[in-house]
Amino acid sequence: MLLEKINKCELCKDLLEIKCDDLFINKFHEKYPALGKSYGVGNKNAKILIVGLSPSYHRCLTAKELHPFNFKTQIQENVGSGKIMYDCMRKCNINFDDVYITNLFKCSFLEDKNNYTSDHLNNCIKFLKEEIETINPKIIILLGKSVSKYFRQSEILKEKNIRTFDLFHPAYIQRNYSMLNKYLEQWKNIERVIKECY
Numbered sequence: 681m682l683l684e685k686i687n688k689c690e691l692c693k694d695l696l697e698i699k700c701d702d703l704f705i706n707k708f709h710e711k712y713p714a715l716g717k718s719y720g721v722g723n724k725n726a727k728i729l730i731v732g733l734s735p736s737y738h739r740c741l742t743a744k745e746l747h748p749f750n751f752k753t754q755i756q757e758n759v760g761s762g763k764i765m766y767d768c769m770r771k772c773n774i775n776f777d778d779v780y781i782t783n784l785f786k787c788s789f790l791e792d793k794n795n796y797t798s799d800h801l802n803n804c805i806k807f808l809k810e811e812i813e814t815i816n817p818k819i820i821i822l823l824g825k826s827v828s829k830y831f832r833q834s835e836i837l838k839e840k841n842i843r844t845f846d847l848f849h850p851a852y853i854q855r856n857y858s859m860l861n862k863y864l865e866q867w868k869n870i871e872r873v874i875k876e877c878y
């Protein structure tokens with residue numbers, strides 16, 4: 681199973697070895713060895729695959745699910761940037777059950793999230809590749825500039841006929857709320873494409 685493979689993978693060694701004095705984090709890590717990793721969630725037959733960047737280490741410490749955005753929890757509890765995204769999706773008649781959502785990197789940085797190297801990319805990208813092959817989506821949505829950059833760098837879609845869309849990351853919308861209408865427009869465009877093409 682993919683989940684087990686991700687858990688067992690130790691290739692991003694530098695990320696998994698915690699260089700941290702925080703006793704709380706270290707204790708937590710003893711209890712949950714897969715801490716700092718994340719897994720996809722959603723409909724495995726979805727037409728739409730949503731790709732975020734990477735798990736948030738600190739959220740992993742407190743969350744029960746290690747899914748991107750803790751999406752389900754955020755919807756239920758009406759909080760977080762996942763909720764902003766879900767509201768836009770729903771306005772475009774796209775439901776949670778219509779999508780599969782995952783992260784490009786399965787391993788997380790303790791601090792700075794933008795320091796991924798091409799080694800990390802090579803280590804982690806095979807899991808996304810497997811997810812794409814299993815789900816076989818028509819559309820892949822890339823959340824934010826970093827995701828677009830790493831995704832294209834990986835050339836993962838070589839010879840595959842899948843359309844990609846670059847969207848704002850909902851956390852950016854959370855910080856720049858005046859961009860909400862533009863973000864909704866991006867989702868409406870996806871709704872149009874789904875209606876017209878699939």
Ligand SMILES: [Zn+2]
Pocket residue numbers: 691692786787800803804
């Ligand atoms: Zn990794």
